[in-house]
Amino acid sequence: MPEGKIVKALAGFYYVLADDGSITQCRGRGVFRKNKITPLVGDIVKFQAENAQEGYVLEVLDRKNELTRPPIANIDQAILVFSAVEPDFSTALLDRFLTLIESKHITPVICITKMDLLTDDRKVKEYASYYENIGYTVLMTSNKDPEGVATIYPYLADKVSVIAGQSGVGKSSLLNVLRPDLDLKTAEISMHLGRGKHTTRHVELIEVEKGYVADTPGFSSLEFLELEVEDVKDCFLEFVRLSEGCKFRGCTHLKEPKCAVKEAVENGEIALYRYEHYMNFVEEITNRKPRY
Structure with missing residues (x-):
């Protein structure tokens, strides 16, 4: 079964680029709706070509991110x-x-x-x-x-x-x-x-x-719906580098004493606006309404 990359999605059709450079206009089989999987642009998929131009996406291979x-x-x-x-x-x-x-x-x-x-x-x-x-x-x-x-x-x-x-x-x-x-x-x-x-x-x-x-149409949502409070500190590169100097393992860089990140903010090594943004993001996630 041939594999290819989805390079375009439009009006329910997926345009799959094969290794030989050909593009097949495909629809997704019903199994995707059953398994709640929606093919995305960038997916590597297995597909079946009905003819030279049309076919069906049969399987979405594992993604590294989305x-x-x-x-x-x-x-x-x-x-x-x-x-x-x-x-x-x-x-x-x-x-x-x-x-x-x-x-x-x-x-x-x-x-x-x-x-x-x-x-x-x-x-x-x-x-x-x-x-x-x-x-x-x-x-x-x-x-x-x-x-x-x-x-x-x-x-x-x-x-x-x-x-x-x-x-x-x-x-x-x-x-x-x-x-x-x-x-x-x-x-x-x-x-x-x-x-x-x-x-x-x-x-x-x-x-x-x-x-x-x-x-792309741009990011229509910039909410931290999939992030947890403890994840945010790992998204600030300078925090990660300095955190080894914190007294407490797993330091959140908020209220803990002898925090290397807070010390770096005080001495100007970390920009104050970066730290303020970090605190704002943590507060936003903390106050996030639970999803049901």
Whole structure:
């Protein structure tokens, strides 16, 4: 039975890319509904071709990870796209994305766009330097500078990447630079709401630089529905590195004495805004309504 990767899902159809480069439009067999399994873009599946163009997905192989909003599986890395301005760069939103991505064991790459629109870039570069120092790759680009955007190419090869970030930051514009033949629809920022309109309606893997990039509708939910309080500290890289110096094993870095993380905050080694975001996320999960 042939295997392939789902590269597009639209209107109940799954488009499966086989090893020979052919794409088969498939429907899912009823067994998926019975077992409550929904095939996702990025899934490796076994399928049966009824003819040269049509067939059925019969089995979804084990996933290494998955996201539900947007629905995609087997992701190697997330390109987190944040604008320097319009909308303004938000460390709170970036840390929320990083926490969600880290919890799924997906490698984040931070891409700051619209650098050309800044009159004073010192603050944004200060933020970028901090995230680089704690271990993240940070790329600063302008969609008007194809050479600058080209710095992303080496990170895309042989990987499945998802482009994520707030609406209106230039995700579709970025993909248009990476693949000019796509001519993806983009939308202007709503001056009233301060955010862009969603311009992508489905999930699709697009081949770029011998890898695949997912064009997605964006994260429609950024709630920590699958995270527990004790998981959050492991999603902050600098906390993990310093936690070995805490007096108590399993320190939550909140009320315990002789906490290396709190000491690092006090001496400026850890940015205060990062620690405040951590406390906010823990409080949010603590007060989360139980699911039934």
